[in-house]
Amino acid sequence: MPDSYDVVVIGGGVMGCAALHYLAKMGVTNTLLLERDTLAAGSTGRSMTILRMHYSNAITTIMAKESRDVIADFESETGHPSGFVNTGYVFMVEEGQEDALRTNSALQREYGVDSQVFTPEEASSRWPEINFEGVPVLAFEPNSGYADSSAVTNGFALSARERGAKVQLETNVTGIVVEHGRAVAVETDRGRINAGAVVLTAGPWIPEFLKSVGAPLDLSWVRHQVVKLHRPLNKIPTHPIIADTSNGISFRPDAGDLTLIGIREDPTDRDTYNQSVDSSTAADSLEYLVMRYPAFDEAGWDGGWSGLFTITPDHHPVIDLVPGIENLVVGAGFSGHGFKLSPTIGRALAELVTQGRSTSIDMSPLRFTRFAENDLLGSAYGASVFA
Ligand SMILES: Cc1cc2nc3c(=O)[nH]c(=O)nc-3n(C[C@H](O)[C@H](O)[C@H](O)COP(=O)(O)OP(=O)(O)OC[C@H]3O[C@@H](n4cnc5c(N)ncnc54)[C@H](O)[C@@H]3O)c2cc1C
Structure with missing residues (x-):
């Protein structure tokens, strides 16, 4: 393996792999x-x-719409499947958020998203099996759905490798070497690798890298639990994705008779958190589901898992060059809603490397310095995963 590349990407989550793909598509293939x-x-x-498009800002709406379209037709982009399933997305809000929902839904329509606003009465006649009690208004996106995280990540990586990019697993990056305001190499447990530019997409483990190059970023972590249920297929063959701002719960169908419920955001330690699901959380989520969707009373709990949201102060990511280092690009702090945005983020990271700025979509609202400038992005539902 050579010890010098035009671009080195740190971290093989969906963001690093998406960046590698778009770099290759732009002709930059001497990459690792x-x-x-x-x-x-x-x-x-x-x-x-979950790929939904309901957001509070133009930039995230545009990113969500474009990214959804790429993932829904992933073979055209990468030559590989994404496992996209079109379920539709029902977004419920609580009392007091009616105007916010109507405003956001209008924003979505302005950018080409099919977003329909329903009263609870209209929704009940469309989905008589769902209980809309306590929901003043809701939005429905018929074109939203979910995809397979492994398929999308590997699809991006495969597409890049087919164009000449290299992927090296089981290699721990221990530092970024900066000289005269430029990243010149990365240090790894297998030795030093010289780099013309570096893309930092190490997810929850980004803070140490940024601190070491003198550009700290305020990131924190919460543990989000995913409860797995078997639903009675004779009563609920499938269902749309449903999200509820009143308690932060989202649930979606999965293969066969599975339904996944995303619930809770508890501050946690990044390296020692409990990666399974709490039985009390499973009980709470089942109780909620039976209230909202009574046929789930015959569902059975089958474990689950937990993962980390890496949170910024405004629950929006940072997509930018690191201040003071002209060729170090960072994608950080996706705050629990990054997967759905990954194609447009990968493209923006690649543009930042090749052109020094994101040209397809202006990413300046997601700039690194916005926290120091006190110019945070707002959210109609408060700083939360619903952003
Ligand atoms: C439970 C849960 C549910 C979610 N649900 C949704 C959802 O429904 N919709 C949605 O859009 N988003 C969702 N998200 C958020 C989404 O999954 C993330 O925003 C996205 O996956 C972040 O990708 P990433 O590549 O930045 O980070 P990661 O996937 O964390 O990738 C970072 C990679 O860097 C590697 N790495 C770290 N340090 C080093 C090092 N020193 N050397 C080498 N490699 C290193 C890690 O091993 C890791 O593979 C959810 C997240 C969780 C946890």
Whole structure:
């Protein structure tokens, strides 16, 4: 393996692999992605992979719409499947959030998303099996769904490798070498690798790298649990994805009779958190589901898992060059909703490397310095995963 590349990518989650793909597509193929474990071993492999387009800002709406379209037709982009399943997405809000939902839904339509606003009465006649009690208004996106995190991550990586990029697993990056305001190499447990530019997509493990190059970023972690249920297929063959801002719960169907419920955001230690699901959380989620969707009273709990959301102060990511280092690009802090945005983020990271700025979509609202400038991105539902 050579010890010098035009670009070195640190971290093989969906973001690093997407960046590698778009670099290759732009003709930059003397590239190396370094992953200390296997691809999708971090937050990506633990994701619920929901692709919704309901957001509070133009930039995230545009990213979600474009990214959804890429993942829904992933073979055209990468030559590989994404496992996209079109279920539709029902987004419920609580009292007091009616205006926010209507405003956001209008924003979605402005950018080409089919977003329909329903009163609870209209929704009840469309989905008589769902209990809309306490929901003043909701939005429905018929074109949303979910995908397979491993397929998308590996699809991006394979597409890049087919164009000449290299992926090296089981290699721990221990540092970024910066000289005269430029990243010139990375240090690994297998030795030094020289780099013309570095893309930092190490997920929850980004803070140490940024601190070591003198550009700290305020990131924190929460543990999000995913409860797995078997639903009675004779009563619920499938169902749309449903999200509820009143308690932060989202649930979606999965293969066969499985339904996955995403629940709770508890501050945790990044390296020692409990990666399984709590029985009390499973009981809470089942209780909620039976209230919202009574036929789930025959569902059975079958374990689950937990993963990390890496959170920024405004629950939006940072996509930028690291201040003071002209060829170090970072994609950090996806705050629990990054998977759905990965194609547009990967493309932006590649543009930052090749052109010094993101040209397809202006990513300046997601700039590194916005926290110091006190110019945070707002969210209609407060700083949360619903962003
Ligand atoms: C439970 C859960 C549910 C989620 N649900 C959704 C959802 O429904 N929809 C959605 O859009 N998003 C969702 N997300 C968020 C989404 O999964 C993440 O935003 C996204 O996967 C982040 O990808 P990443 O590549 O930045 O990070 P990661 O996937 O964490 O990848 C970082 C990689 O870097 C590697 N690495 C770290 N340090 C080093 C090092 N020193 N050397 C080499 N390699 C290193 C790690 O091993 C890891 O593979 C969810 C996340 C979780 C945890």
